[in-house]
Amino acid sequence: MSAVMHVPGSGFDASWLDLREPADHFSRCEDLARAVSRHLGRRHSISVLDLGCGTGSNLRATAPLLGPVQQWTLVDHDEALLAAATERLSGWAASAERDSRGLILHKDGKRISVRFARADLADDLEAVLEIGADLYTASALFDLASDDVIATVAASVARHRAAFFTTLTYNGAQRWTPKHEADAAMAMAFRSHQGRDKGFGAAAGPIAPTLIAAAFDEAGYRVSEGDSGWRLDAADMPLIDTLATGFAAAVRETGLVPEATVDDWLKVRRTGALVGHTDILALPG
Numbered sequence: 492m493s494a495v496m497h498v499p500g501s502g503f504d505a506s507w508l509d510l511r512e513p514a515d516h517f518s519r520c521e522d523l524a525r526a527v528s529r530h531l532g533r534r535h536s537i538s539v540l541d542l543g544c545g546t547g548s549n550l551r552a553t554a555p556l557l558g559p560v561q562q563w564t565l566v567d568h569d570e571a572l573l574a575a576a577t578e579r580l581s582g583w584a585a586s587a588e589r590d591s592r593g594l595i596l597h598k599d600g601k602r603i604s605v606r607f608a609r610a611d612l613a614d615d616l617e618a619v620l621e622i623g624a625d626l627y628t629a630s631a632l633f634d635l636a637s638d639d640v641i642a643t644v645a646a647s648v649a650r651h652r653a654a655f656f657t658t659l660t661y662n663g664a665q666r667w668t669p670k671h672e673a674d675a676a677m678a679m680a681f682r683s684h685q686g687r688d689k690g691f692g693a694a695a696g697p698i699a700p701t702l703i704a705a706a707f708d709e710a711g712y713r714v715s716e717g718d719s720g721w722r723l724d725a726a727d728m729p730l731i732d733t734l735a736t737g738f739a740a741a742v743r744e745t746g747l748v749p750e751a752t753v754d755d756w757l758k759v760r761r762t763g764a765l766v767g768h769t770d771i772l773a774l775p776g
């Protein structure tokens with residue numbers, strides 16, 4: 492749900508990514524983060540390719556797990572998000588210099604060089620993957636992608652004998668508090684919306700984590716999965732409200748639930764929400 496929980500068809504705007512970032516970082520699976528640190532954090536230098544980077548949230552959460560010298564390539568098709576990433580990352584770092592190719596950041600004893608690549612992963616996936624990296628990563632992306640995209644990414648990562656770490660992939664679990672009698676019908680309609688084309692062909696939606704794990708398993712990788720579900724409460728009201736509005740808009744687009752029911756569902760003041768996500772780390776066997 493998280494990747495598509497915005498006004499459907501409108502792209503991802505930086506304000507939505509800003510709103511969700513604290514919940515995203517808080518919800519990441521700690522065991523997997525520790526495993527990333529254990530397996531990859533001892534390398535003095537590491538290159539990282541971040542697919543669908545948005546404003547750079549994944550770098551802000553993952554860079555602290557890695558070694559002192561990092562070279563990141565951030566890929567997105569949205570120029571405005573890449574510009575926002577430059578700004579957000581410069582503000583996040585202790586110091587930031589622009590050079591001809593991107594940014595050099597210093598933060599907590601680490602030197603992080605960042606290159607930005609504007610590319611449409613639907614059209615240019617192979618070329619982007621051939622940039623190559625020690626670690627391929629993405630956050631809140633793969634439920635938007637098709638099973639073919641997932642298979643292509645896994646095959647490329649395996650060809651490079653690289654590591655793979657993806658966080659916050661929607662897995663289909665959801666619960667609202669308080670409950671509403673239309674929750675089940677709304678969830679079913681939302682699920683059908685999830686399978687719609689999000690730019691990559693029919694989307695994997697909530698089966699994305701299963702497809703990713705199977706693809707890397709087949710490639711002989713050691714695959715670990717962890718829970719990164721959002722467990723939102725009254726302290727997260729702006730996020731819950733935006734989530735509920737986006738969820739209802741997606742349901743409306745399907746036409747599977749009567750308008751009046753969606754209107755009634757939206758009237759409830761929600762004080763809690765669970766949105767299931769899965770993190771996956773895959774390491775060469």
Ligand SMILES: C[S@@+](CC[C@H](N)C(=O)[O-])C[C@H]1O[C@@H](n2cnc3c(N)ncnc32)[C@H](O)[C@@H]1O
Nearest residue numbers: 494543544545548567568569611612613630631
């Ligand atoms: C849910 S957002 C996640 C952004 C970021 N990884 C994060 O965790 O905040 C999905 C991102 O994928 C990007 N994206 C979606 N389709 C894409 C495509 N075909 N090519 C490149 N980027 C794409 C969007 O622009 C957006 O930045």
